[in-house]
Amino acid sequence: DTGVSQDPRHKITKRGQNVTFRCDPISEHNRLYWYRQTLGQGPEFLTYFQNEAQLEKSRLLSDRFSAERPKGSFSTLEIQRTEQGDSAMYLCASSPPLTENDEQYFGPGTRLTVT
């Protein structure tokens, strides 16, 4: 069990560019989540997948944001036409099929800086 991995760990981009982040969940975890965290704040929920189906999306996920999980394994989060307000840490988490603890296992995050 290598934990949730995210790539890249850091990304610096210019305003207006598109960026894509990848998340590899823990093997056998069918549930996957994306969160965004700005400095000094707690993480905010963005979206949730069960297998390949995107079952919940936050209002924070504007039309510039899209997330996919095509084969129910890894997931990508794309931000189009980035804005300075998109600068944040993007966290991915995964969970196994429903367990008593129902805990989410978080990755280390991708830090995005939009200049």
Add this chain to the structure above:
Amino acid sequence: DAKTTQPNSMESNEEEPVHLPCNHSTISGTDYIHWYRQLPSQGPEYVIHGLTSNVNNRMASLAIAEDRKSSTLILHRATLRDAAVYYCILRFQGAQKLVFGQGTRLTINP
């Protein structure tokens, strides 16, 4: 989403117990109380959760008030590695997302 209230920061000494409070006066009957913590430069990690009864695990204990309007996370013997932001989260049964507040930043003095 039901709201939780935590102190912004707390400080304790190494090898002493730490009691982290959380108020959740609007909790509903199906809300579980979850605690996560976030060490510097890492993603959050699960600590403990409970519904009505007090809970213990290898990391901590969770004491839940009889009326469930408040709870306390107890670290029995703090180490420097316990310095983190601790989040108290209400999660109703079946909900997928976690709703984080600002948490309590815990500092441990050597």
